Amino acid sequence: MSVAEEYADITVVIPTYNRPEVLKGTIESYLAGRVLPRQIVIVDQTSEPFNPASILDKRGVDIDVVCSAIPSLTLARNIGARVSSNDIILFSDDDIVVNGDSVAVLADAMDDNRLALVAGVDIAENGVHGSPVRPGLARDIVGTLLGMKKPWRKDGYIVRASMRGRYPMPVSQRVPTEWAMGYFFCVRRSLMELWGVWFDEGLKRYAYAEDLDFSMRYCECAKKAGLFCILDPNIYVHHLASSEWRTPSDEAVRYFIDNRRYIARKVYPGRWWYLLTMGWFDTLFALTKLPSAPAYSKCLLMNVYNGLASSICPKRKEHKK
DSSP: OOTTOOEEEEEEEEEESSOHHHHHHHHHHHHTSSSEEEEEEEEEOSSSOOOGGGOSOOTTOEEEEEEOSSOOHHHHHHHHHHHOSSSEEEEEOSSEEEOTTHHHHHHHHHTSTTEEEEEEEETTTBOOTTOOBOOSHHHHHHHHHTTSOOTTOOOTTOBOOOSSOOOOSOOOSOEEBSOOOTTEEEEEHHHHHHHTOOOOTTSOTTOOOHHHHHHHHHHHHHHHTTOEEEEEEEEEEEEOOOSSOSSOHHHHHHHHHHHHHHHHHHHSTTOHHHHHHTTHHHHHHHHHHOTTSOHHHHHHHHHHHHHHHHHHSOOOOOOOO
């Protein structure tokens, strides 16, 4: 190991399930950085856990694998946070390529104790560093149907509460945020423990929304404590949105519907906003639960829902090394 290696007192927590190839690429991108995290914790929920020995040059980084038999993204993130050897925790997806300076910029930012959360952006879609900005009208319309956003709220770069959010585009400078996307954001475990904010294990399997739910609650507590949460475009990754799927598509959509409905009722219990934009989830939920419904009807329902979702977030091609 070179004497020039520089480390940040950060633990990267990476939940993984059935994605061995992209996981390895993600770890290697962390190890290629100018500044390295002290620890990488992999919470592996596959039948054949990841072997750290497959990483030939760890550059002095502690790579710990924790096995969990239950495929649950929220459980995995909680396990990783609890076994971390550092207070600063970087929650990461297992299918990203990290910009070489991002951990260094992140470490510098977290040296400011007034910051409770720092989030990075996806270079593929947030209009940063020359990346394209996607058209907004279709996202506004379909986003409203999916409860993703309130198109009449135009608050600059401040991200408002929604059932499924997208960062504003383009992002050109540090801006305040009220939530974070799970592929790359950093918090302090001491504050998680102080406020009792953990990932909600009532959310099922790997069907997402756990980042929105956790970070909204965390940022609300930070605001009450006089602390700040920011989105920094100088901290960026390429989120591959891997096609190396963790669960079958019909199963993933079913859990996606269940989780959105769960969070909608939790965040907006009995409110008109839920009834207006999220109530149709109850219909989808009921239809997917009908035991007498023909298999092809359920398949059609899943395909329609997938089509709506993909109009907001089209699948990206697998990253080529």
